Amino acid sequence: MTDRDKHIASATGDPAVEQLDRRRRHIRTAIGKWFGGRDTRVRGRWLLGDLLQEISVTQLKVLNITGRLIEPQLATWLEKTVFFTSYPDHRIWCNQLGALAGNGAASPVAAVAAGVLAADSRAYGSLAQYLTVKVLEELYRRYCAGESFAELVAGFPVRNGVPSISGFARPVKIADERLEPMRQFTRELGLADGPYLSFTESLAEHLRLHHQADMNAAAYACAVLMDQGFNATEVYRIRTMDVASGVLACYGDLYGSTAQAFLPQRCTDVHYDGVSPRALPPR
Amino acid sequence: MSDVNFRPDFTTKLCLEEPAATNPYIAERRYIAGYNLADLWRGRSYAEVLLLLFLGELPTPAQIRFGEILLIGLLNPGPRHVAVRAAMTAGVSKTAPEHLLPLGLLTGSGVQGGAKQVAEAHQFISSHLAEEPHAFAERCLGESSTTPGFGSEFGDIEPIWQQLAEDLAAALPDSPVMQWCSAFNQSLNRQGQGWLLPGIAAAGGLALGLGARETMGFYQVAIAPGVAAHGIEQSHKPIASNPFLRDDQYECTDLDV
Structure with a gap:
């Protein structure tokens, strides 16, 4: 028992309070520490003395998030995949928030924060990738236990004519233009071999043949990351900021423009289907 | 698309x-x-x-009184509440003041004591209303199962929240939700557990007839005044008026330096 612990133990007889007091005004961590005037520890390495010369910003990001120092090829792959998740297109929901923030002359940080939050969505963005990894983990486990693809798919509801499986709900007639380029650079970087990706490709083939459905690029990318040993929580964290550049493109496009320049709405452009106007009753 | x-x-x-x-x-x-x-x-x-x-x-008049009690009760969850504390930390560090309320609400949005727990608690309560509350509480305690919205904080139960819940139950005495939650809480109390803030917000929303997401939004609106006021107050203070731990208070366990 350290002197500090002895002091805490003597201060109160309540074990719960003593436990809390050990963390009161005290942080104990392995993630790192800033040593002002000297250097910073990052997951057991020196930031300026070691990492600055050796690794990319993406490697540093993954190191901070997961504690893993990934190979340069995987870092390059991660950077390339961001090409597929952040477009300068005002119609994408998170980007609309960027445009609205720009049009309202909010700060760029507010725009990115709002856009990144918007992409924390079950339908697209970082949360969708978290859900995709969770689904793939479960389906792969059942597949390894002997279930057929037909059995795996049978449990999912059908929406818009295709089984609603996160990452695989894309109608086959609307091809995901990102898949082939992603397959190509994944092969070139030597990251295309792994059980999750193989399973994912086979599942997508089954869906194409029997359900007119296909995977999207997110499912492919999630499978690659799973083969690289990342779990759903880590993928969620790694993907958090992926939409930022598209949001900022839209923000900048509208910043400084006249008020209400972005998709102005007439009153009647918001369709009201509620109760008709009525008199306020007396109390 | x-x-x-x-x-x-x-x-x-x-x-x-x-x-x-x-x-x-x-x-x-x-x-x-x-x-x-x-x-x-x-x-x-x-x-x-x-x-x-x-x-x-x-x-109704009873709902208005109930809503006023709930809104005042949640108005300022205190400077140690996660959302308020976040706004205060940012406020004193000179963050642009217009961000203080949203960043506080974001920080306090989680499933552990935050807005998401309100929705979870709403679901928990609504899905168990048909069970006898005392027996159900005993079963939860016996199995050490999770009881979203109920439990202990810092190893104990906070008297303020117990009082708020009692006053809310008194304002809507015929509410099956408040009756069930009060009975459930009573049984939990024997093991040092009870109402948590998200549970009160969830029960309040459910008693008013709100859905889980609506209750979560209502909760965020309700705590917003405290988050904003505390954050803005700190923004007027010098940055050194907020604690910044000394090196000896920050242990990095990957090496001895």
């Missing part, structure tokens, strides 16, 4: 805007659930109109 059948406009039941005759972009009148907003600000309280917005109908 071009093949997906997107609707051309938003639809809403909450608000009607009647355009001015001279400019279709200008609203001549705005209605909340069918009531002219101008009539509402002339003749109704803020709590009443807030409840109207979430419920879609004017609340």
